[in-house]
Amino acid sequence: MKILAHSYVCPKGTFLNGKLVYDTAGEENPLKSAYQQLGAEYPKFYKMDVLSKMAFIGTELLLPFFPKDADLENDLQLIFANSSASQNTDNLFVESYEQLKNPSPSLFVYTLPNIVTGELCIRHKWYGENCFFIEEAFNPVHFSEWAQMALNKGNNCCLCAWVEAKTNGEQECFLFLLTDSEEEAYSVELELSTLIKQYRNE
């Protein structure tokens, strides 16, 4: 297994393969700014939740790195995870019925973490397999296991993401594209844990 490409979206900026592509530090609305710099024409972006917005931007940047010979429509598996599920939107939805006395259907539809993968599938016409896991923290060993299992089943590529929007304002989306190769799983795991540390400036 090997990493074909990776991106990272957070309020301070958007990165592709380790390089800053959109500097949004200090912006009032960093995701909107990143979207505008990206220049994609996709008005649906504006009604998405934070998880979907980050994953949208990060995925657009990865598109040139998808394997050219792969049947992405059917054999790309999406493997996403985070620790807080859709907690951010959950709290906004509770506010809509407790404080505003009007349960908001447009918030409610985002109170599931896997809506993110749904949004990406709609955008890119991907009909393949999806799975969303909830874990305490980013775990490169688990991602490598899940991707290996997906590749074993005949999928030819995995788009993986740790996509988190916490109620304390912490937001990040680390996306990486995995495919089969001779490389050992542990080297991929090591690389992933190094990459996320670099992106987080740890």
Place this chain on the structure above:
Amino acid sequence: MDKPIYISALSLVTPLGNTIEQHFDAFKNGISGIKIHEKAGFQQTAIPLAKREEITGNRYDTLLREALEKAKNAHPEISGKTAVIVSSTKGNIDLLPGDTFAETASIVHEFFPATDVLIISNACISGVIAINTAADYLFAGKYDQVLVIGIDAVSEFVSYGFQSLFALSNETCKPFDKSRNGTVLGEGCGIVLVSTQKPADFAVLYKGGSSSNDANHISGPSRTGEGLVRSIEKTFRRSGKKASDIDFISAHGTATVFNDEMESIAFGRMNLDQVPLNSMKGYFGHTLGAAGVLEIIMSIVSMEKNTLFPNLGFKETGTSVPLNIIQHMEQKALNTVLKTASGFGGGNASLILQKQS
């Protein structure tokens, strides 16, 4: 798919009871767990719900502990490397504004210590995906057995949300029926054992499964059934089965107008419209992340007893492609069963169970 993978039912806790025998009796006698609850909806309106009346404390924790206790009694000896996969859409909603899944692993560890706990939250297809993932882990040789727990509790949060989408029925749940007008929310917890070792109790073989996305809409089902068709096709390929092998379909059937219509189109496209089919939402209501596991448990019971259970709430064909909806309890040899699920986010999933020869 070289090594055999067995699935057996360990425990089932819903408004219909807390033993599998009680559920078999309820299904045989056409008893539904759905009742009208006064002042349960937004603005204190009456709505139908399938709620376990015995629960007084936290609904999620109580359901989880009760089902785990029963599972531990049914399967006290944990041998070999074991994982637990929990399938739930919302976890313990009462923990909001905090983390709704924060306590799940520690509750599992009260009953099954030293197991790796994974959580899958993928809307209404979570249960089927969780079992597919359990099988993937066994095929990969990472674990010897995986307990799959499907759980969701009834909550104001989800009730108000479904009301805001106009997706709830005001009377009862009538999957595939002409007069269906929405789903009914339910709650429950079911636990199955997915294992490479043949269990002492009745078990069926897992033959293959898959998921697929509609790539169409985040909250509405595809008009063409595209995602469900692609998932069933992939599951057939992986399990080496075809439409004519299927003896029974445990469908999703939420009883919303659009979902059931979508499923009928997909089953028609796959030449599965003549296969006896039910949705169990008339008994359980829609239990979201628990649904796949609950319905697979009752499908295993169907296979064990060679019994087709009626699709409670169905009277008259209400989909553009007529399906072979089971209307009366019937004895039939059930060797190969297809389970499907569809949900928010455009997700679809399916798997195939087969009786041991």
